[in-house]
Amino acid sequence: MDTVHPLGTLKQLPFKRDGNRCYGPGICDMKGGNYLALEAIRQLQKAGLETPLPITVLFTSDEEIGSPYTRALIEAEAARAKAVLIPEPARKGNGVTSGRYAVARYDVTTHGRPSHAGLRLSEGRSAIRKMAEKIIDIEAMTSEDCSFSVGVMNAGKWVNCVSSKASAEVLSMSKRQEDLDDGIARMLAHNDPDSEVITKVKLGLTRPVWTPSTADLKLVEMANDLATQLGQPFRHESSGGGSDGNFTGAMGVPTLDGLGVAGDKYHTLEEHIEIDSLAMRGQMMAGLLMGINADF
Numbered sequence: 194m195d196t197v198h199p200l201g202t203l204k205q206l207p208f209k210r211d212g213n214r215c216y217g218p219g220i221c222d223m224k225g226g227n228y229l230a231l232e233a234i235r236q237l238q239k240a241g242l243e244t245p246l247p248i249t250v251l252f253t254s255d256e257e258i259g260s261p262y263t264r265a266l267i268e269a270e271a272a273r274a275k276a277v278l279i280p281e282p283a284r285k286g287n288g289v290t291s292g293r294y295a296v297a298r299y300d301v302t303t304h305g306r307p308s309h310a311g312l313r314l315s316e317g318r319s320a321i322r323k324m325a326e327k328i329i330d331i332e333a334m335t336s337e338d339c340s341f342s343v344g345v346m347n348a349g350k351w352v353n354c355v356s357s358k359a360s361a362e363v364l365s366m367s368k369r370q371e372d373l374d375d376g377i378a379r380m381l382a383h384n385d386p387d388s389e390v391i392t393k394v395k396l397g398l399t400r401p402v403w404t405p406s407t408a409d410l411k412l413v414e415m416a417n418d419l420a421t422q423l424g425q426p427f428r429h430e431s432s433g434g435g436s437d438g439n440f441t442g443a444m445g446v447p448t449l450d451g452l453g454v455a456g457d458k459y460h461t462l463e464e465h466i467e468i469d470s471l472a473m474r475g476q477m478m479a480g481l482l483m484g485i486n487a488d489f
């Protein structure tokens with residue numbers, strides 16, 4: 194249930210309705226999807242309908258930072274399940290997510306030599322300068338096979354001190370696991386313990402690639418049939434971004450992702466959902482819950 198928006202964002206992005214859109218931090222990614230899934234279950238109960246299989250609803254609070262604390266719980270619950278439905282935001286064109294790219298995170302630090310920047314500049318070795326060079330080198334490794342981006346950088350306390358330490362967080366993403374593994378090797382090659390300014394690279398959290406299986410595509414077919422019955426367009430695709438579907442899909446548990454609300458601009462101050470899609474997306478979720486049975 195987490196969001197990338199920090200406390201205080203409601204002042205900049207207050208909840209509001211403007212025509213067919215509702216705005217708010219995390220409304221699309223993915224608080225709206227969580228609510229939609231619960232409402233689908235609520236409406237099935239209201240209609241007196243019993244799903245063929247029991248439903249387990251699992252909300253996690255650390256997905257945006259890679260699910261470091263809940264991955265074991267997610268995988269344990271998935272191992273007990275016939276299928277996993279994930280209410281991440283819908284893909285464009287009433288789409289769903291049928292696979293996920295592999296993801297890796299890294300922590301990079303540079304360690305320099307402090308000095309007084311006004312009196313003894315030449316005696317120092319700047320960790321900030323080294324980090325700036327490393328950021329350019331790392332992002333230059335981006336190709337069609339594997340992307341590298343620096344999203345966080347911290348360094349320095351006083352302008353009159355040559356910085357002794359800088360830190361950065363890097364994200365890489367690949368469509369194929371072997372390309373991500375190659376990217377990991379290239380990132381770790383930036384370790385330089387013997388230079389005047391030491392560079393250390395540590396591999397952080399990873400998400401395995403999820404390539405759609407025959408069982409995954411059976412869920413896609415069910416969703417497609419439901420969209421047809423509802424008179425809606427439909428599409429599916431593998432996606433970047435990463436989700437807890439990486440874990441369940443890679444385990445081989447039939448998984449369908451991107452079943453949440455339609456909207457756009459998540460992770461920005463323009464995040465919104467499309468109101469006219471809500472009932473249809475809820476009906477699709479309810480239909481899948483009614484359609485998955487012991488023989489699936």
